[in-house]
Amino acid sequence: MKNICIYGVGGVGGYFGAKMIQNNSNNHYHISLIARGNHLDKIQKSGLKLIGENETVVVHPDMATQNILEIPQPDLVLMCVKSYDLAAAVQDVNRVMTAETVILPLLNGINIPERIRIDTDKGAVLPACVYVGTHVAEPGVIKQKGGNGRIIFGDDRIKGAKAAVQTAAILKELSINCDYLPNPDLEIWTKYLFIAAYGTVTSATGKTLGEVYENNQLKSHVKAIMTEIVELASQKGVEFEEMEIMRSLDKAKSFPFEAKTSFQRDFENPLKKNEKELFVDNLLAIAEEFKVNVPMIEHYNLLLQDRAQ
Ligand SMILES: NC(=O)C1=CN([C@@H]2O[C@H](COP(=O)(O)OP(=O)(O)OC[C@H]3O[C@@H](n4cnc5c(N)ncnc54)[C@H](OP(=O)(O)O)[C@@H]3O)[C@@H](O)[C@H]2O)C=CC1
Ligand SMILES: CC(C)(CO)C(=O)C(=O)O
Structure with missing residues (x-):
C-alpha cells in the first residue's frame, strides 16, 4: 500500500483530500490529513464535507491529526498550506520524509520548489x-466556487522524471484531473499571471472576480499588471504567447461572478496573514533585480499597504 498525506486541509487540500478519499474505494492508498484547531476536531468527529459544484460528499480519512509523527511514512505529500506557513510545514514533513517521498506543492507562486x-x-x-x-466555509466544510480542479505538474528540477511518473500514476488511479508535463514552467507562470494580477486587484479593491472583470477601469488595471508580469517573466527566460494576456484576462469569466481569490479572502480578515509577499513583493524583487519599471504593480503595492492599515 502507498501512503498519501495531505498537509493543510483548507480550500485546496480539503478539495483534493476529499476527492482522493472518495475515489480510494478499493483502499489501495492510506490517506492521512494534517489539520489543526476546530477544523481538525470537526473532521475527526464528523468527517470532511466537500460542497462541490455538482455534488456534496462527506468523506472519512484513514487518519486526521496535527501530529505528523502519527501518520505512516508518506510516499506522496500534497503540500496545501499558504506560503506564510510553508517553511514550518516543510520542516515538519521533513521529519517523516525518506529518499523516496514525493512532495507535490499546490501553492500559487513561481518559486515554490526552490523555497521547499x-x-x-x-x-x-x-x-x-x-x-x-x-x-x-466552516470547520469541517469545504466549498467550491468554480475551477475545474486541474493540477499541472512536472519533473523534479534536479532529480528528473521518476517521481513525476509515479505521481501521475497515483493521481490517475484516484481520478484526479491532472496533466503531467515534464517542464511545466510556462503553465506555472500562466496560472501566476492570472492569479497575481486578479488576486492583487480583488484584494486592493474588495471587489469579486466578476466585479473586477465587468469594471472597465479595474479590468484595464489587471491588464496593465499582466503586461508588467509578462516583461518580468521574459527577464526570467519565460516567454508567453502574444494572446496570453487576453486569454488570462478572460479566465475570470470561467468563475462565478461572486467568486473571491484566496489572497482576497485572507486580506479581508485582519486577524490573518496573507500572500502579498507571493503575488506582489516577489514581482517587485524581480523588477528591482532586472531594473524593469512596473508602475501598476507599484501603485497596487501602495494601495494594499494603505488598506492593510
Ligand atoms: N483556495 C483556492 O481556491 C486556491 C488556492 N491556491 C493556493 O493554494 C495554497 C493554499 O491555499 P488555500 O487552500 O486557499 O489555503 P487555506 O488557508 O484555506 O488552507 C491552508 C490550510 O493549511 C492549514 N495549515 C497550515 N499550517 C498547518 C500546520 N502546521 N498544521 C496543520 N494545518 C496547517 C491551515 O490551518 P489554519 O486555518 O489553522 O491556518 C489551513 O487550514 C495557497 O498558496 C493559495 O494561493 C491555489 C489555487 C486555488
Ligand atoms: C482564483 C483561483 C481560485 C483560481 O484557481 C485561485 O487560484 C486563488 O484564488 O488562489
Whole structure:
C-alpha cells in the first residue's frame, strides 16, 4: 500500500483530500490529513464535507491529526498550506520524509520548489500549479466556487522524471484531473499571471472576480499588471504567447461572478496573514533585480499597504 498525506486541509487540500478519499474505494492508498484547531476536531468527529459544484460528499480519512509523527511514512505529500506557513510545514514533513517521498506543492507562486528545498534535501519536489476555487466555509466544510480542479505538474528540477511518473500514476488511479508535463514552467507562470494580477486587484479593491472583470477601469488595471508580469517573466527566460494576456484576462469569466481569490479572502480578515509577499513583493524583487519599471504593480503595492492599515 502507498501512503498519501495531505498537509493543510483548507480550500485546496480539503478539495483534493476529499476527492482522493472518495475515489480510494478499493483502499489501495492510506490517506492521512494534517489539520489543526476546530477544523481538525470537526473532521475527526464528523468527517470532511466537500460542497462541490455538482455534488456534496462527506468523506472519512484513514487518519486526521496535527501530529505528523502519527501518520505512516508518506510516499506522496500534497503540500496545501499558504506560503506564510510553508517553511514550518516543510520542516515538519521533513521529519517523516525518506529518499523516496514525493512532495507535490499546490501553492500559487513561481518559486515554490526552490523555497521547499531550503528546508529539505530529501525525496523529490515537483513543480506544479492548480486551478480550483475553494475555501473553508466552516470547520469541517469545504466549498467550491468554480475551477475545474486541474493540477499541472512536472519533473523534479534536479532529480528528473521518476517521481513525476509515479505521481501521475497515483493521481490517475484516484481520478484526479491532472496533466503531467515534464517542464511545466510556462503553465506555472500562466496560472501566476492570472492569479497575481486578479488576486492583487480583488484584494486592493474588495471587489469579486466578476466585479473586477465587468469594471472597465479595474479590468484595464489587471491588464496593465499582466503586461508588467509578462516583461518580468521574459527577464526570467519565460516567454508567453502574444494572446496570453487576453486569454488570462478572460479566465475570470470561467468563475462565478461572486467568486473571491484566496489572497482576497485572507486580506479581508485582519486577524490573518496573507500572500502579498507571493503575488506582489516577489514581482517587485524581480523588477528591482532586472531594473524593469512596473508602475501598476507599484501603485497596487501602495494601495494594499494603505488598506492593510
Ligand atoms: N483556495 C483556492 O481556491 C486556491 C488556492 N491556491 C493556493 O493554494 C495554497 C493554499 O491555499 P488555500 O487552500 O486557499 O489555503 P487555506 O488557508 O484555506 O488552507 C491552508 C490550510 O493549511 C492549514 N495549515 C497550515 N499550517 C498547518 C500546520 N502546521 N498544521 C496543520 N494545518 C496547517 C491551515 O490551518 P489554519 O486555518 O489553522 O491556518 C489551513 O487550514 C495557497 O498558496 C493559495 O494561493 C491555489 C489555487 C486555488
Ligand atoms: C482564483 C483561483 C481560485 C483560481 O484557481 C485561485 O487560484 C486563488 O484564488 O488562489
